[in-house]
Amino acid sequence: MPQSVKSKETKQRILDAAEALFARDGFASVTVRQIMKQAGADVALAYYHFESKRDLFDAVLMRRAETMNAIRHAALDEVEGRHKDDAPTVEEIIGAFTNPLLDLLAEDHEQWRHYFALVAQVNNSPEWGGELMTKYFDPLVRRFLDALRRALPNSSEADLFWSYHFLSGALTLTFAETGRIDNLSNGTCRSSDMAAISARLPAFIAAGFERLAKA
Amino acid sequence: MPQSVKSKETKQRILDAAEALFARDGFASVTVRQIMKQAGADVALAYYHFESKRDLFDAVLMRRAETMNAIRHAALDEVEGRHKDDAPTVEEIIGAFTNPLLDLLAEDHEQWRHYFALVAQVNNSPEWGGELMTKYFDPLVRRFLDALRRALPNSSEADLFWSYHFLSGALTLTFAETGRIDNLSNGTCRSSDMAAISARLPAFIAAGFERLAKA
DNA sequence: AGCGTAATTCAACGTTTGTTGAAAGGCAAC
DNA sequence: GTTGCCTTTCAACAAACGTTGAATTACGCT
Numbered sequence: 379m380p381q382s383v384k385s386k387e388t389k390q391r392i393l394d395a396a397e398a399l400f401a402r403d404g405f406a407s408v409t410v411r412q413i414m415k416q417a418g419a420d421v422a423l424a425y426y427h428f429e430s431k432r433d434l435f436d437a438v439l440m441r442r443a444e445t446m447n448a449i450r451h452a453a454l455d456e457v458e459g460r461h462k463d464d465a466p467t468v469e470e471i472i473g474a475f476t477n478p479l480l481d482l483l484a485e486d487h488e489q490w491r492h493y494f495a496l497v498a499q500v501n502n503s504p505e506w507g508g509e510l511m512t513k514y515f516d517p518l519v520r521r522f523l524d525a526l527r528r529a530l531p532n533s534s535e536a537d538l539f540w541s542y543h544f545l546s547g548a549l550t551l552t553f554a555e556t557g558r559i560d561n562l563s564n565g566t567c568r569s570s571d572m573a574a575i576s577a578r579l580p581a582f583i584a585a586g587f588e589r590l591a592k593a
Numbered sequence: 594m595p596q597s598v599k600s601k602e603t604k605q606r607i608l609d610a611a612e613a614l615f616a617r618d619g620f621a622s623v624t625v626r627q628i629m630k631q632a633g634a635d636v637a638l639a640y641y642h643f644e645s646k647r648d649l650f651d652a653v654l655m656r657r658a659e660t661m662n663a664i665r666h667a668a669l670d671e672v673e674g675r676h677k678d679d680a681p682t683v684e685e686i687i688g689a690f691t692n693p694l695l696d697l698l699a700e701d702h703e704q705w706r707h708y709f710a711l712v713a714q715v716n717n718s719p720e721w722g723g724e725l726m727t728k729y730f731d732p733l734v735r736r737f738l739d740a741l742r743r744a745l746p747n748s749s750e751a752d753l754f755w756s757y758h759f760l761s762g763a764l765t766l767t768f769a770e771t772g773r774i775d776n777l778s779n780g781t782c783r784s785s786d787m788a789a790i791s792a793r794l795p796a797f798i799a800a801g802f803e804r805l806a807k808a
Numbered sequence: 809a810g811c812g813t814a815a816t817t818c819a820a821c822g823t824t825t826g827t828t829g830a831a832a833g834g835c836a837a838c
Numbered sequence: 839g840t841t842g843c844c845t846t847t848c849a850a851c852a853a854a855c856g857t858t859g860a861a862t863t864a865c866g867c868t
Contacts, residue, residue, distance in 0.1 A: 507771025551762030556722025585804035586797035
């Protein structure tokens with residue numbers, strides 16, 4: 379018997395707790411005892427279900443990575459299916475890249491909220507940003523870059539990569555939900571207002587891609 | 594005698610070491626003993642010059658904040674001085690916001706490199722992103738937003754703030770220098786190539802501001 | 809009912825953490 | 839040259855860390 383139903387439940391509870399705490403305080407700030415207390419389980423259980431603290435962290439990242447990739451692939455499928463002969467617009471492609479994630483956040487699933495905040499931290503960390511992100515998301519990103527290359531045949535390779543870099547940064551800060559824009563705008567804008575972002579981010583970024591491609 | 598020359602030197606050495614280590618590994622991952630070893634001083638000296646580890650961290654952030662603000666104010670002064678009657682272009686204003694920092698990095702001053710990487714981490718951290726960034730950079734940011742408001746009189750307030758949010762994210766990821774784009778582009782682009790970025794970021798971001806203002 | 813394995817608890821280990829008090833060294837002023 | 843203050847060292851504290859092994863409970867199978 380490899381795994382009972384009950385144990386799977388607690389394993390998920392551990393992952394949930396770790397996800398929330400890692401997202402808020404970062405890997406090193408969080409203690410295994412904190413995680414297990416929030417999960418309502420004994421400390422040693424963390425080491426029964428996972429090999430180490432680091433292993434638990436990786437498991438947290440892995441758990442939603444596939445789903446995350448799948449919904450973005452599906453969104454790009456849908457866009458490309460809508461354009462059999464002509465190419466999709468840049469804004470449509472960017473929207474397929476960002477909106478599935480923003481929609482998930484808009485639906486107020488707190489777990490996804492934590493997960494994205496965690497990814498945001500990992501993405502901006504010199505320690506993990508280069509390797510981990512590459513490992514999990516490279517195939518997807520390359521497919522989007524292919525689509526963008528077709529939509530912008532005059533763009534140089536370097537311009538495409540740098541444009542994606544700026545997109546990645548803008549999206550990442552959005553996921554962090556630091557509340558900075560709340561302060562700055564005196565409440566006019568809210569970090570958690572994903573509808574406001576999906577109404578603006580694709581257009582904003584598409585304009586950037588197109589301007590660099592033209593120069 | 595409030596402070597000797599020698600003690601000021603070691604205080605700076607402590608700050609340098611802390612800056613480099615905090616930037617690479619984050620606040621919690623770095624130990625005070627690590628910092629003092631790299632600074633070549635006794636552990637207890639950290640608590641003679643600073644009140645606590647957290648206080649040392651704040652001192653690291655403070656040290657270069659004024660200089661950072663000053664050079665960006667000067668850059669905007671210069672741009673506005675060049676346009677007595679007509680308004681500067683959006684790209685010029687964004688350039689004044691980003692290029693002073695990118696130039697500093699391009700000159701290969703390793704200390705500034707560490708500092709910006711640290712700021713990038715702080716900016717994306719839910720714990721500090723909202724409060725600390727507001728405290729240090731709000732007046733400067735508001736001045737830039739004023740200039741952008743004049744250059745884009747048709748833009749709504751929300752569009753301006755969100756556009757700034759995207760700019761902030763793109764710039765922040767640049768500072769992190771995670772090497773992600775090196776992997777993704779197979780070496781075509783390098784995270785450390787600030788010249789490539791200052792040639793693209795202002796135009797890219799300006800296009801976004803302008804598109805949102807038009808819609 | 810009872811065996812076997814999976815899941816969970818308990819108590820502890822060695823290490824490292826941030827931090828501190830007291831003592832030693834260095835240097836200017838008188 | 840001794841007084842006085844600033845700086846630096848040394849040694850240690852209690853607390854918390856990640857991790858583990860052995861003991862205990864829960865549960866599916868025959």
